[in-house]
Amino acid sequence: MKLNWGMIGGGEGSQIGPAHRLGAQADGLFTLAAAALDADGAKGRAYAQRLGVAPARAYGDWREMLAGERGRAERVDLVTVATPNATHFEITKAFLEAGFHVLCEKPMTMSVEEGEEIVRIARASGRICAVNYCYSAYPMVREMREMVARGDLGRIRLVVTNFSHGHHGNAADADNPRVRWRYDPAMAGVSGQFADCGIHALHMASFITGDQVEKLSADFASTIAGRALEDDAMVNFRMIGGAVGRLWTSSVAIGRQHGFDIQVFGEAGGLAWASEQPDQVYYTPVGGRKQIIEKGEAGLSDEAARLSRVPVAHPEGFPLAVANIYVDLAAAIRGEARDGLPLAEDGLRSMAAVAAAVDSARAKGAWVDARPPMLR
Amino acid sequence: MKLNWGMIGGGEGSQIGPAHRLGAQADGLFTLAAAALDADGAKGRAYAQRLGVAPARAYGDWREMLAGERGRAERVDLVTVATPNATHFEITKAFLEAGFHVLCEKPMTMSVEEGEEIVRIARASGRICAVNYCYSAYPMVREMREMVARGDLGRIRLVVTNFSHGHHGNAADADNPRVRWRYDPAMAGVSGQFADCGIHALHMASFITGDQVEKLSADFASTIAGRALEDDAMVNFRMIGGAVGRLWTSSVAIGRQHGFDIQVFGEAGGLAWASEQPDQVYYTPVGGRKQIIEKGEAGLSDEAARLSRVPVAHPEGFPLAVANIYVDLAAAIRGEARDGLPLAEDGLRSMAAVAAAVDSARAKGAWVDARPPMLR
């Protein structure tokens, strides 16, 4: 039986909405049963119905949806929160407290304190609170994680990751609302580009290595006049196990499209992966030749195989990485363990890293503990 | 409202089944309502039910499904035929004659005569008979077609296309049934690799240029002992508008994974595209620099924009190209014109090209008319 799915935010014209709808539905695991898609209640209701939601469950806002779903016998099994960042906390909190499983878009909250509260609530409720670090669900990212876990790279020495694009590099876009809010503390909080993209890269570093960031030193820059928040950041970090980290993120790197990549170097070899060609991993054993590992080839880990759908060299794409998050959610909702699923703790760690980076940048690069107090 | 969809073939473990299920369901356009998925009726029924098909519509074979669906008030709106090649003709014929819309896997039939019969039936029935030339549904392939149509390349002089892989290059696989049948005339018909992969490339040449193949000259080779059919073929062709064509296809090109690419050269510029990186087109205007056109960037044609779902540089992948076939099918079923949809005429043209290539290869490369008699 399909699970019932509810969506909050991600209305018509949103960037992330289509990826969630594709992700939840591609494998036939979830049916969109309830939705509050838009800040404009009437628009949201109409769009939800065009997407097949019954009129009674096409809500005008999330509170209405909470009230409506809470009382139903067959209420939604999962709620996805894809609203503006500043609202993630209260919506996620409310649904968790009401006993729903939640998938929250990143950033999960706007502060470490809120993040700790979500973790506490999730733990107390026994509900799943997942966070959409979807890049970690690409089959070949899982393959890298498995390779590290089984020791193919030996002790990890160094992780280098970039998430840099140029889509905010045009100063003439200063008044474009899609760009402007990212650099407005009232809407974006204490960090611009690092909170937007950098935390994906930092999560990936932890995800692949199976280790956590201990401390960091950040250098923030606003390269376009009038931006109160950084549009370019460099973060050096150290992981608990001793690995060195380098993370560059930028939104003014004109010519880079979706420049998210990661390199992991251990004593026995190196790995490289880039999100624009997600089906290949470049692996070099120490003293040996570079090899290209292909999604779908024979001999991959069970984890990579489980999350692939079509034969080798048929690209699977971003929406199916999001779909893999839903695959793992469906399993987890049914009670199966899925240790690759990014959870509230991961969302909290990102908030602690953002806070630490902001503090460090203000202190001219001083090294700051990056761990959330409750997870030290 | 979702359309009801029926699937024949594509059972558990099949290569193409998942792509169709993802394709039909990703956008929430179709619900799998009926199915006859497996040559083993019991297995097929059980799998269909696990996929959510009601027991009454989980059929043991296509005849049972035809009988069952024909009489229903809410019968399926579309039937996908993804069975072994030799059965495509009779199943497609039967469903078209019974008034169903059909999406048939390629090759549509095993002969030109069968192909002509399907075209006649489809025309007489007024039903849609589409053929799954899914590569033509990638947004950037549509973009290339639009560019040619609006004259960006001027008169087309030359089309060069390859569809070569190495997955049948291991002689030790001679008894692997997944490989062997491809080179057994009893199962594969008159052609091996050209009929399997070459016709995708030939379709693409016509699709992008908006022109048809007039005649061809073929050189076939069986590079592994014991193969009765070709595992490597070179086909030179001429299009009606005068363009020269070069098509190489191979299954013994060890190291190539899914080496389908196409280059189109006109008097005003050149285009290059490869299926392993389907979101980019390389465009060089005559006398100018090579440019990289990205799926999802601003300024693309309506057609490319319509068939994209996530932002620039978020790869969309193969299953969503298949999904685009279903997008156009859903529209066509609802009565909207979709001129990019590959139809029975395209399936027939492929069969004529296969027959011509086989004749040419036997005649040491003599030039042979490649057009089906009824479409000359």
Added chain:
Amino acid sequence: MKLNWGMIGGGEGSQIGPAHRLGAQADGLFTLAAAALDADGAKGRAYAQRLGVAPARAYGDWREMLAGERGRAERVDLVTVATPNATHFEITKAFLEAGFHVLCEKPMTMSVEEGEEIVRIARASGRICAVNYCYSAYPMVREMREMVARGDLGRIRLVVTNFSHGHHGNAADADNPRVRWRYDPAMAGVSGQFADCGIHALHMASFITGDQVEKLSADFASTIAGRALEDDAMVNFRMIGGAVGRLWTSSVAIGRQHGFDIQVFGEAGGLAWASEQPDQVYYTPVGGRKQIIEKGEAGLSDEAARLSRVPVAHPEGFPLAVANIYVDLAAAIRGEARDGLPLAEDGLRSMAAVAAAVDSARAKGAWVDARPPMLR
């Protein structure tokens, strides 16, 4: 001691002259001691002197140079012939007959008969007559040849090679003399693009596999109005050992710069190399992963190591491939065997292939013996 070198043709502004001067001098093996560089004798004399040639040996034309050098005690050890194609035969013949070693630019002659005559003269004289198939002197091309020779690929099944560019793709260049002569039979002979670039690719196929072309079938096209010779050609061939060959060459492939590449497929693996990135070979063992072999890495063949100069991943470039021809020439002049050096027989084979391709193209692709009569 440096060898004394003489150059004929390759004057100021020529495309190939600089590559020869770099090639002969880069390793300090040859000193430019005599030259007849230009059809305009005065210009040639002046330029030679600017290049450091003594006035007495800065000649006005090749006959003057032959007369002058023939009588000298310390005459030049090697003469490079880099004049217009139609003059290669008589100049090469004259210098060989006078006892000079010669490096002739390709094509060595304009006909098979001339080619056979050069071979006879070279054999009779005991002089070296080399032909500048310089791509075969890249270290990684030598590596591929060694890999095939020692059996890494097993029996060779298939060779696929392209040499296609777009530099003659602008119809507006019709009157550009640098382009026009290529398609004028009075200057270029019986073939345009195939004789210009295709023979490099065909030589490479033989060079790497250690086998020769037995027969071929050609399809020629002139895609720009007014061209008497082909600007695009496809040649299918068979090698004596049974390997299948595919060769595409074009000068109207707009967007391709110097698109010379080769793929070699055997029963035990595949290789791929491209001239625009000459320091890497892509090698895939059957059933294994693609590996990148790098020029300069540890463990390469002696032959590849011998012809490399700078560390791994420091690109060596085209002029040093030409220099490798001179390295082997210097050794051969000193009496050491160099079996990689392309010789008059190779030049003759190219002429036979051109003649066969022209015959085949006129006969609509009929298969024609491609071997020179004297080498069958």
Added chain:
Amino acid sequence: MKLNWGMIGGGEGSQIGPAHRLGAQADGLFTLAAAALDADGAKGRAYAQRLGVAPARAYGDWREMLAGERGRAERVDLVTVATPNATHFEITKAFLEAGFHVLCEKPMTMSVEEGEEIVRIARASGRICAVNYCYSAYPMVREMREMVARGDLGRIRLVVTNFSHGHHGNAADADNPRVRWRYDPAMAGVSGQFADCGIHALHMASFITGDQVEKLSADFASTIAGRALEDDAMVNFRMIGGAVGRLWTSSVAIGRQHGFDIQVFGEAGGLAWASEQPDQVYYTPVGGRKQIIEKGEAGLSDEAARLSRVPVAHPEGFPLAVANIYVDLAAAIRGEARDGLPLAEDGLRSMAAVAAAVDSARAKGAWVDARPPMLR
């Protein structure tokens, strides 16, 4: 007339020696007239003679060479210093003071003080003291510099450069003398990888932008036990004109071969270049598409054209970049201005940057003035 050239260091088996010999001789501009090639005097003398140096000028060490050449009427026009780093200062100083032009390998000196002394001597002597930042002499690097200078990128916001390889990533090489000395302060000085490779990247940032580094913050790591100096470093910097800089350098990035690349982002566009494919620049105007600029194409700057030798898409390689340094040196020796030539001031700036980075790393990333006192 050729210039007379003397070489110190770069004996048989050295890595950098061949590049200098190719560089000086490829264009026929210099003749190797004197040499002291090896710490082992007898070996050096013998090798020099094998390279064609007259016995009288094949010296046992640099002091002997200085004494010998100083007195000659036709003394060498240029001395290249390619000895171990710690000796650069005294040799360069001695030859400058004796009135020779010098090309010194990097690093020019081991300290800022020494660097300032060389600058003073060079200025006082009127002799050229060049430093071999050879990457800046690639034609396409010159093209980028010209593009920035003429404003194609507008104000520069950001420079991101990496010079990371994995050749010191094998812990088992700890006792390999070719690796060990790099991390031994007694031989390498205060910095390992940053002083070895990082300063190339930092020089390039200044070279392309035409600006200088003002201050920097460094994070150093020694990822292999027992290394007293860093094998991985991240340096953030600010240029005088306000541009932000990011520089990552590593010798333990297993799988990277010669991973030197640079990206320059301005308000009007972005550039990207990588040393492993030095003939292409990727250029994206703001709001436009990525374009590939090719060495040798029509329409490049005079500077790029002047330093190219063979046609478009014929790779020129690393030795010819070194040769371009010699081209500019030959011109400068003859009294022509060559503003692209890296000089003692550039060598000094590198030493100041190394000192600043070491200070910053010790002070946990504190920002440190990176300018040499005498050039502030």
